[in-house]
Structure formats: C-alpha cells, structure tokens
Amino acid sequence: MDSKVKFGLSSSEFKQNESKTEEFNKKALWVNICLMTVAGLQISIYYTSIWPYLKELDPSVSIDFLGWVIAAASIGQSIASPVFGYWNQKTHSVIQPVSAGFSVAIIGQLIYLLLPWFPSKSSRWIMLGARCLTGMGTG
Template structure:
C-alpha cells in the first residue's frame, strides 16, 4: 500500500495494490465534527472546585487547631500533617485513573472518592474526642487525600469528553475551578472565625471555628455525590471508540516524553505552592504576633488574592488566543 499526502485536503490519499483509492483521516479531523457536552463539563469543573476546597480549607486554621488539641505538636509535625493529604492523593490518583480507564466511567470513582473524603472530614471535626489527637489528625488527612485523589478521574474526563478545539478551554477551566477551590477554602475557614476557638457544645459535638467547616464539608461532599449520580451525564466525545479504531482513522502515538515533562512541571509548581501555604500561618504568627483568628483571616485573604490571579490566567488561556500559542 502506498500513501500520498495531499496538503490541500483534510484526508490522506491511500492507494492499495489494486490501485483503488482509500481515505485515512486523522483522529483530530474526525473529532472536530463532534460537540462537547458543556453541561456535564461544567458539572465536572464544579466538582474540581469542591476538591480544591477539601484540600485547602484547613491550611490556615490547622496550626492553631493542632496546638489547641495537642501541646506536644510542633511545626515539624504540622509539615507531616500537610504532606499526609498529598501522600494519600499520590497513592489514590493512579488508582482512580486506572479505575476510570478500565471502566470508561467517571461516576463511581468520583462518588466513592467523595464518600471517603466525607468520612475524613467528619473524623477531622471529631478530633477533640480523641486522645493523641495529632496522630488522628494525621490519619484524617491521609484519608482525605485518598478521597480527593478522584480529581484524577475528573481531569481525565475533561480531556476525553472534550473535542480537540475545546480541550484547552475545558482543561483550563477545570484547573481554574480547582484553583478557585484552593482560594475559597481558607476564605470559608476565615468566615467562621467569629465562632471563636471554643465555640459551644451541641451534644457531644464541639462547634467552633475549627470544627464547623469540617461538618459543613461533610454535607457538601454528600450533596456532590447526589449531583454526580442524578445529574452528571458522561459523554466521551473526545476519544475514538473501537469502531473508530477499525475504520480508516489514524490515531497518533502516545507522547511519553511530553507527558512526563508536564507531570514534572506540575509537581514543581505544587511543591512551591504547598511550601508557602504550610509556612504562612506559623510564620506570620511569629513575625506579627497575630492571634489565631487574625492569622487565619489575613493569610486566607492573601491566599485568595493569589488564587484569583491564577484563576484569571486559566480563564485567559481557555478563552483567548493565548491558549493556542
């Protein structure tokens, strides 16, 4: 078989040994005739926002809460607690990705992940009931990471449920939703600072500025499971199915070097961001002699401003020509 490329045509002319002409189309040319289901995509973006909130909601309040629960805890242990959520995500991310790839479904990985995270959030809110609370806080954050690792499935969906022309927009908006959640988490925590460190008792529950967010997040995660189950419609228009593979469609090879480069850059950005987020509360408390409520409020505002810039950049990449450079 002889292949002759014709630049002025969207297909490649192919002649078999008998001289009969066939046409082979690239995968992108086939997918360009499909339409992205933006209703489901926006739900996916909203779910990534929720994941971002789960990750960051305690960044500013965790240090004073840890000191209140256990006087033996130091900044070194705080670093391990912050890292524990990321360790949990590191373990669960590839598992959710594999689950999604094997089943070609994002619903169950996302629902199971949110249920796991809901258990962890309730656990975090009940830490005052345990002795050796710092270790239980560490365990709760590991479990949270195991749950919110489902963002891997959501990011896969953004890539596979969007057409090539919409892919940059879908992924940029998804990343923007996640970053917006990162910024909203500390703001939400700061919103409840008027409750004070001690708050009040509701049965065996301690309702304070440290715990009320955990109970609220549990409700939010359960509501997200309901949304995914009843309103999320999976529509994978961005991939070629088995029928497409058997037809005259040329599918490009997987770019391993490019993928590894993107993973490395993403890891570097997150290392820098996490370092700043972990150190901000204890550092500013020591430098400016702030009270716990002041440290939570002001650092939450600072992180929010930083994330607003990042969200704006993602919107620019998804909505303007800059994303196509």
C-alpha cells in the same frame, strides 16, 4: 472511508450525536470548574485553621509535625490517583471512582471534625490519618 459511513450513521444522526457530546462536554466542564472553585476555597480556609486546631488538640505538637499533616493529603492523593485511574480504565465508568473518592474524602473530613473526642496524645496521629484519607478521596 468516511467515519459517518463507517459507524453506520447518516449525516443528520452523526451531527445529532456530535451535538449531544459537545453539550455533555460543556456541562462536564462547568461542573469541573465549580468543583475546583469549591476545592480552592476549602483549601484556603482549611490550611489556615490546621495549626491552631492541632495546637489546641495537642499543645506539645511541633511545627515539624504540622508539615507532615499538610503533606499527608498529597501523599494520600499520590497513592489513590493511580488506583482510581486504573479503576476508571477497567470499568469505563467515571461515576464509581468519583463516588468512592467523595465517600473517602467525606470520611476523612468527618474524622477531622470529630478529633476533639479522641485522646489528646493520639489526636495528632488521627489527624494525620484523616488528612491522608481526605487526600486519597481527592485522588
């Protein structure tokens, strides 16, 4: 059975819907490319500044702890990705999980920004948590 007949669409309606879907896919692709470019730039700037920032906040911090701070984003992302995927599949909505992810990432970035306001000895752990939140947001 022809799919056009199966869905009750005439050939002109089918082509019109197909054209709209193709147009949406192109827009979504370009939005994704732009977001990934910004994320790549952010990471290249971000990672080069983490060590001096961490050392300024807590001079007694070790290079090993820097490894954990950098890994925290990946750990957060690996925790959040299946959660967001499940949420997407259950709600059939991309907007809600993406909005939640951006919100969590923004909260993580704001905490990272405000680290100088925290006590010196706890700032390293707060940075670790902020990086984990940022990773969860990108999940």
